[in-house]
């Protein structure tokens with residue numbers, strides 16, 4: 060029998076695997092010819108990353124060496140790119156070689172996307188696709204210096220890691236705020252960025268590239284939209300791939316995003332097939348090998364007399380960076396009826412998240428420990444019901460399979476004595492039970508103290524409690540510890556605050572991980588609190604997270620019951636002028652603001668402003684010198700004053716002047732809850748200073764400084780904190796007390812509650828001891844350098860503009 | 876002639892990335908605003924921008940997990956169903972609005 064001619068274009072992963080699959084089924088059916096543009100045999104492209112990192116050599120990653128081609132009578136034209144397919148004549152041409160075919164397989168892979176950036180043609184700009192690219196990068200790395208990789212996906216990260224391993228200073232620049240955002244959630248992305256940092260790879264997130272800067276034709280740096288330039292001698296592009304369809308298009312085949320194939324991998328020409336990354340199947344294109352293996356099976360089946368039926372592939376991803384285990388599969392942005400199970404182990408840097416949808420596993424993200432990735436992936440693909448293993452699922456296959464089908468407490472009872480309960484401290488069930496019975500322990504704290512179980516991360520706390528309950532029955536006492544911040548954690552505010560400072564945590568995700576939050580991204584209670592603690596701990600460094608702020612603080616106005624806003628400009632110490640009043644009157648007219656009211660805080664409230672109008676209203680107010688009054692803020696609100704010695708016949712000091720001075724120094728500061736001050740010129744106390752958070756009562760000999768008043772939900776007079784002699788001293792004391800409150804107060808805890816909690820003496824000691832007071836004052840003053848900025852002016856200048864504009868007005872015109 | 880019962884008109888209202896992660900944007904319509912939310916892990920949802928409690932604009936709330944906390948009195952609304960969660964469950968709902976994502980674009984549906 061005359062053999063049919065099978066020609067393959069592409070000597071890569073898909074092309075050669077397809078041939079292998081054909082040979083496996085029918086070794087004698089075809090006379091095979093392979094064209095490969097690369098001048099080498101078939102190798103494992105995904106292992107280029109370890110080659111770049113110097114962890115493997117090229118010889119180690121060859122899949123099929125020359126003898127394979129010889130043994131199977133395959134003609135290999137390596138280093139020969141096919142120029143054209145003549146589908147009519149059924150032949151392909153590569154330079155001077157023409158090869159006829161009965162069946163043709165296209166496996167041309169894909170090309171790296173080249174960004175249309177100025178400077179893209181400079182020397183030292185490379186992609187990461189084949190061995191030549193690796194050679195170019197290795198040569199550059201041998202010369203040392205800095206590398207910038209554009210693209211924070213799998214490829215970019217592996218490139219940067221490899222270059223760092225070879226001694227370069229490597230930086231990944233990513234457009235999104237989360238690395239590998241299509242595979243990872245923000246928590247895992249954050250951990251990945253940290254792990255890379257520890258391996259010498261810096262990450263710049265949310266950064267748009269603008270221009271590749273060159274010197275003498277050689278790359279010298281990357282300029283970002285925000286104006287920064289990152290100097291480098293090597294620039295790697297890893298921003299995505301595009302199916303290589305040029306040949307197929309020229310041959311007249313149907314093309315979508317890739318070469319369109321049916322379930323048998325057949326193109327629009329019945330004799331031409333396509334597999335791999337160049338393919339579009341059921342609207343989907345792929346960039347990983349798992350689907351390719353399945354495509355090749357289906358193709359081979361069809362080519363050997365069967366009927367191939369490829370149906371698409373569910374994807375999973377593993378990152379190949381030594382010592383950093385990352386696994387992701389399925390959907391983790393679930394919809395209706397989705398439920399998250401989150402496990403964090405700060406000690407070991409582990410984060411796991413499973414998404415369960417209608418009783419089945421829909422997605423998994425594993426960081427730091429990914430051994431169970433394959434098992435989760437199988438559960439996902441088989442669509443197995445997981446409700447009965449929900450309790451133990453997150454602990455992986457070993458923990459779950461043994462306990463399957465048992466109810467939770469029976470499951471705990473059935474656990475073997477040597478099953479590890481506390482991963483952080485390596486405590487197993489037997490040790491806990493022995494300690495409980497042997498030493499008569501009956502609280503979680505006692506178990507923690509004796510065995511160290513659940514003493515570190517606390518994620519095993521529920522399990523330890525179950526063990527206690529199981530061992531002791533009714534003798535178990537539930538714990539009354541500090542109240543947790545919210546349902547996402549068992550830690551209280553104090554612990555969270557202290558950890559932020561002690562462990563140097565500088566982002567929300569760092570806190571979530573270090574303190575083992577049980578939700579992926581916190582809730583409406585903890586996020587604003589943590590955001591404040593971070594801001595207070597790291598002024599000037601921490602970037603405020605506006606999505607963690609209540610609407611009023613996010614848009615710098617107070618929301619009203621009908622969804623409009625009120626606008627309250629500052630009137631320093633309650634003083635105003637004809638010019639300010641005129642500007643306010645003009646704004647009211649111009650924007651038809653329905654209500655103007657004098658507030659209880661000695662200033663004017665414009666009520667009923669439409670959200671879209673806010674920036675314009677502020678712009679006009681700014682023009683008259685008026686700034687935000689922070690009437691919405693957990694921060695400094697008003698400083699009420701009375702007329703004082705300027706006019707009043709009883710005034711002892713310049714109470715108005717001191718009030719203005721205080722407000723001008725302290726405005727813009729964020730505090731745990733709102734902060735209101737007042738200064739009265741004499742003990743008649745017309746500014747009501749003794750019911751404010753901090754109040755000053757002027758007397759002949761100086762200034763009495765009071766603290767801890769309240770006149771809202773709760774009424775309480777202030778307590779005398781201390782006396783100050785001059786205005787400067789009064790300012791120092793007040794700022795120091797405020798700073799102490801800023802550093803110690805729990806979020807939403809007004810000063811009077813804080814005073815009750817820590818005791819007046821504690822505060823007095825800090826403001827009367829000159830050293831302590833000075834240090835507090837200095838920290839306050841430092842923080843104010845970043846806070847005394849009018850948020851209105853920033854918004855007028857365009858910051859967060861999308862907050863004020865509707866997404867689109869097109870629906871208004873859509874047919875009803 | 877084919878007869879379809881599916882008479883949804885889809886309108887492109889912007890790109891998915893126009894909505895910040897853990898954020899929301901609103902789309903004004905003749906019968907009130909529609910709120911489109913994007914969660915921390917990138918899922919998008921559309922609801923009428925009115926809280927079942929007292930009509931608070933949900934688009935102005937804090938998005939956490941797959942819920943939004945209403946800016947007026949802090950009810951937590953499940954983004955996938957529009958229903959209040961926890962203690963307020965069962966007290967009405969913010970109607971869902973059909974939403975599709977195609978090639979990174981948000982398509983809002985009107986029935």
Ligand code: SRM
Pocket residue numbers: 617618619625627656657658659660661662664690696697735768769770771772773809
């Ligand atoms: C406008 C104003 C009433 C007025 O028309 O005079 C007002 C209006 C509101 N107050 Fe007030 N308070 C106003 C002075 C006061 C005062 C009097 C004062 O500051 O001298 C108090 C008692 C003093 C105190 O704070 O202890 C006061 C105690 C409260 C409380 C109770 C706070 C507490 O911890 O006990 C709340 C509720 C809260 O903050 O949780 C509150 C909350 C509010 C809110 C923000 C309610 C809200 O969350 O929407 C109101 C917003 C109005 C707006 O959109 O502008 N308002 N509120 C006053 C604005 C002052 C300013 O210029 O900034």
Ligand SMILES: Cc1cc2nc3c(=O)[nH]c(=O)nc-3n(C[C@H](O)[C@H](O)[C@H](O)COP(=O)(O)OP(=O)(O)OC[C@H]3O[C@@H](n4cnc5c(N)ncnc54)[C@H](O)[C@@H]3O)c2cc1C
Pocket residue numbers: 068069070071072073074094095096097104105106107108139140141142166167168169187188189214303306334335336337345346347348349351377379
């Ligand atoms: C560095 C790196 C790391 C990766 N890591 C992973 C991973 O961890 N997991 C994973 O699943 N995937 C990974 N991938 C992706 C994976 O390698 C690809 O999905 C896979 O190689 C695609 O196979 P393919 O045969 O379609 O394309 P390729 O392997 O690119 O093969 C196509 C071949 O066709 C040749 N060719 C193109 N045009 C012509 C022509 N006209 N004539 C002759 N020959 C031509 C090309 O030179 C090339 O050799 C990685 C990719 C890279 C680059």
Ligand code: SF4
Pocket residue numbers: none
């Ligand atoms: S007293 Fe009550 S109703 Fe009046 S402004 Fe204050 S919070 Fe609103």
Ligand code: FES
Pocket residue numbers: 926927928929930931945946947948949950
């Ligand atoms: S209007 Fe939403 S909670 Fe009241």
